[in-house]
Amino acid sequence: MHFFVRDLSGHSLPFDVSDVNSLQYAIADRTAIPIEEQRLVYGSSQLVPGRSLAEYGVVEGSTVGLALRLKGGAPKKRCGFMLNPTDRCSQAAVRIVGDCQLCSSSFCARHRLAEDHSCPKLSTCREQAYERNKARLEGEATVSEKLARV
Known part of the structure; x- marks a missing residue:
């Protein structure tokens, strides 16, 4: 499935993967953002590793948001x-x-x-x-x- 990920600077990066784990590894390769710090959001829900993108309703040509995890919360x-x-x-x-x-x-x-x-x-x-x-x-x-x- 071909879709886009909007990175931190606002650029859209194309990807062809089917599950969240593969997407996180691909983003880490392309942007050098560690997997632990990635937070992927689509349609007001956070994408959880181990599930497929189709479960979240991501279709051909969709855009997934990329953000960094917030530190703290003691x-x-x-x-x-x-x-x-x-x-x-x-x-x-x-x-x-x-x-x-x-x-x-x-x-x-x-x-x-x-x-x-x-x-x-x-x-x-x-x-x-x-x-x-x-x-x-x-x-x-x-x-x-x-x-x-x-």
Whole structure:
């Protein structure tokens, strides 16, 4: 069957094949686009490898569209807060402010504070903050001997 494939630059390339696998190999030979990155579309449906072109209704002189597969699509980060020993919070983690600096987990807006998710390193963080404030206050303290001389 003789038909055309419209490539990425808009040019129509002629082909004489009968199934999607053969078409993908022929396109890879002619355009140097790897088979994994090819996305063939005809009549608002994507052509799946292993099927014939006639199953999609491709007839003599038809034009099949060629596009590249989109990369990405990683799943959203979910809140790491455990509601009970078996269930986890199902809300999406808040970007940037939802990342706990103490335990390196991500949390939703409701559980993002260290006190809310009972961070295991919260007590050491509080002790360090207490020691820093204590040292700062002791450094700024007025000594009574200095007052006595004045």
